[in-house]
Amino acid sequence: MYICVCNGINERDIRSAVDAGARTLGDLQRELGVASGCGQCAGEAQCLLRESGRDCAFGAQLHPA
Numbered sequence: 001m002y003i004c005v006c007n008g009i010n011e012r013d014i015r016s017a018v019d020a021g022a023r024t025l026g027d028l029q030r031e032l033g034v035a036s037g038c039g040q041c042a043g044e045a046q047c048l049l050r051e052s053g054r055d056c057a058f059g060a061q062l063h064p065a
């Protein structure tokens with residue numbers, strides 16, 4: 001599932017960046033370009049940065065209970 005349509009970034013890309021050490025939206029912006037266009041993905045990207053991601057629209061699918 002694409003998180004950032006402007007830059008073609010999916011949740012797997014974000015998970016990989018987090019696994020590699022990304023901890024903030026700024027990290028994701030520098031490393032992947034997340035939220036560098038329209039910005040619509042910023043909230044979901046920040047949500048995916050949290051430990052569980054359970055409150056995310058897509059995170060619920062990534063981390064089933």
Ligand code: FES
Nearest residue numbers: 004006037038041
């Ligand atoms: S959807 Fe990510 S910058 Fe537009």
